[in-house]
Amino acid sequence: MIITTSRSIFRPVTPGDYQLLYEIESDPGTSSTWRYKQGMPAPEEYESALWRQTDAIWVVVGRDTLRINGYLQLHDVDLRAGHGWFSLYASPESRGAGFVMEGLMAFCESVFAEWPLRWIYAHSLAQNVGAFESGIRRGDAVRLGILEKRMMIDGEPSDVHVIGISRESWMNSKLRERFNALRARAK
Amino acid sequence: MDSVAHEDVSWRLFDNEDLVFAYELAAVHGARWWNVTKNGSSPESMISLISRFAAGVTILRGQTPIGIGTLSDTGSAGTGLFDIRVVDDEHSREIVGRIVPELIQSVFAVSDIRALYHERFENDPRLLGPTEPYWRTQVIFPSYALIEGRYESLEQRVLWRDEFQEVFLPLLDAPK
Numbered sequence: 001m002i003i004t005t006s007r008s009i010f011r012p013v014t015p016g017d018y019q020l021l022y023e024i025e026s027d028p029g030t031s032s033t034w035r036y037k038q039g040m041p042a043p044e045e046y047e048s049a050l051w052r053q054t055d056a057i058w059v060v061v062g063r064d065t066l067r068i069n070g071y072l073q074l075h076d077v078d079l080r081a082g083h084g085w086f087s088l089y090a091s092p093e094s095r096g097a098g099f100v101m102e103g104l105m106a107f108c109e110s111v112f113a114e115w116p117l118r119w120i121y122a123h124s125l126a127q128n129v130g131a132f133e134s135g136i137r138r139g140d141a142v143r144l145g146i147l148e149k150r151m152m153i154d155g156e157p158s159d160v161h162v163i164g165i166s167r168e169s170w171m172n173s174k175l176r177e178r179f180n181a182l183r184a185r186a187k
Numbered sequence: 188m189d190s191v192a193h194e195d196v197s198w199r200l201f202d203n204e205d206l207v208f209a210y211e212l213a214a215v216h217g218a219r220w221w222n223v224t225k226n227g228s229s230p231e232s233m234i235s236l237i238s239r240f241a242a243g244v245t246i247l248r249g250q251t252p253i254g255i256g257t258l259s260d261t262g263s264a265g266t267g268l269f270d271i272r273v274v275d276d277e278h279s280r281e282i283v284g285r286i287v288p289e290l291i292q293s294v295f296a297v298s299d300i301r302a303l304y305h306e307r308f309e310n311d312p313r314l315l316g317p318t319e320p321y322w323r324t325q326v327i328f329p330s331y332a333l334i335e336g337r338y339e340s341l342e343q344r345v346l347w348r349d350e351f352q353e354v355f356l357p358l359l360d361a362p363k
Contacts, residue, residue, distance in 0.1 A: 078225060078332075080225055080226075080332070080333075081221075081225065081331060081332040081333070083328075083331070118330070119328070119330075121328070144326050144327060144328055144329075145324070145325045145326030145327060145343065146325060146326075147325050147326065147343070147345070148325065148345070149302070150264060150266065150302075151264050152263070152264055152265065162326045162328075164328070164329075
């Protein structure tokens, strides 16, 4: 599923994207908090590392620059239970600009349209959870709990928040309504 | 309770000969032992999941296996997932809790694990014996999976090494 907004194209990843993803993921600012905690894999091992336990990946591409501003992953899907996990990564240049959170709306729209999932969950480190707070306040997302001191980041214990988005809340959310209205206008 | 208190409950390290017992245990638990049965009940699938546990013990009443304890998801964060599964009879469920403090003590003694996690569905039996009150709820996944005809929530709880060693164990050793 490809979703276009006024400033982004949200589309499935292709092998041609791997090199750029590798470059943006190599950012030293996130090396201790992102998935490759033991260090970036060698380029020749990147594809299998990227897809480990992963069911789908979408990239968020800026319409003006055609650069990849980040990507979202659906992983550890449990079709029997009807849930899966997601991760989102913003490139260093686009952090704080909202591209990836806009990508998250497109992600919810795609996942709940094409996968029989009732819930999607994410682990968010305490330093990143601010990105979800407005969604939690609006009721679009739920904080299911906090795993206190769950991770060691640079030798220090860090809390991990567990965030959940249910199909029901997404399908009925005002945010979804606005997002799809903006999409329609962007066409 | 006297008959329970004096009954011979022990444990030994899990070995390959216990795989059949573990398989039978998983088959009886069905969806309630989600981590092992979620992909279905083929022996290949379940035994492969059981074999991936970092460590396991078989719990015995006399010479008869009545349950297993497992440790999984251990990693660089210094945490692990602790689980206990017991045959489906009330008496075994009642006595297994007696061995739990010793199992946990062993985990902390031989590893640098700083926190153990334990997951239970809302209608799972409580098997953690006297350690139950020391497990703190951290996350609840509402309507996590379909168990025996209805969606049950899954609770994740944590037991900190410091609290277990500094608060729980001294209470256990204190004169009654």
